[in-house]
Amino acid sequence: MRTASQHHGHVRERVDVIMLTALRADPVAIDTFLTEPGGTRLDSSSKEFLRESRRLTLACAAVLTRILGAHRPGRDPYGDETCAGCGTPDCRTLKGADDILAAYTVHPLPVDRAEAWRRADAYLGGAPGTPLTIEEFDDGFIARPSTPGAVADRFLLVVDRRSGSLTRWPVLPTEQLIDDYRRYQNGVL
Structure with missing residues (x-):
């Protein structure tokens, strides 16, 4: 069983990857692609998704960051590790986020x-x-x-x-x- 701090660390790394990937994307280049021949073959829903993907990804990463701020490692009155948000040693919120991000193969990207x-x-x-x-x-x-x-x-x-x-x-x-x-x-x- 992973501790709250282990889940927190894994989720934090993956949220950083999500945010960094979105921040590195160039919205002007995306708009340019959508108006070029390759982009014009896309259906309207796909175009709208690509146009909004950076903003939506950053919003989701910001929400996850807020959740990580509430569900962070802490100590109970006896000094044992616990989740500061829910007070349990095995935070279901952090475990669930960790499992979902792992299932979607969100892994830390090495910094160059x-x-x-x-x-x-x-x-x-x-x-x-x-x-x-x-x-x-x-x-x-x-x-x-x-x-x-x-x-x-x-x-x-x-x-x-x-x-x-x-x-x-x-x-x-x-x-x-x-x-x-x-x-x-x-x-x-």
């Missing part, structure tokens, strides 16, 4: 170098004059501002390859940072 750069750049606010170098390792990417300055001297960013989550780290040598990040992933650090 370009996506790691985009996330790090967005985190830093896209400040002009802050070029980034992205260093790849098995579990993710290390983003370092490549010019000396206040930001570059204070912290580094690690973008997780599986989830795309971004964490801040002190400036450390690469091998030490990788070792520390692995301990962090395993809950040791």
Whole structure:
């Protein structure tokens, strides 16, 4: 039996994939396709679905995010793990969402170098004059501002390859940072 936190983690990863996939879709390209010869052969219901799919997908992901906010791992009065939303150790809501998303083969997409750069750049606010170098390792990417300055001297960013989550780290040598990040992933650090 999976715990509430295990179900929550699986659903969170899959919701992130759904949202990221929708956000990466270009609505202008979809509209352009629908007016080109390939798109004009579609029936009106299919065209409407494609036209609205990005917005609907984002709305569904937002609803699931809200559900995850309510049904999140917590502790009961005795310190045992439970769902904060329903108070049970095996949350039916999270289990059901986990099972449905698995049945539809929604799996985390690995983050690539370009996506790691985009996330790090967005985190830093896209400040002009802050070029980034992205260093790849098995579990993710290390983003370092490549010019000396206040930001570059204070912290580094690690973008997780599986989830795309971004964490801040002190400036450390690469091998030490990788070792520390692995301990962090395993809950040791």
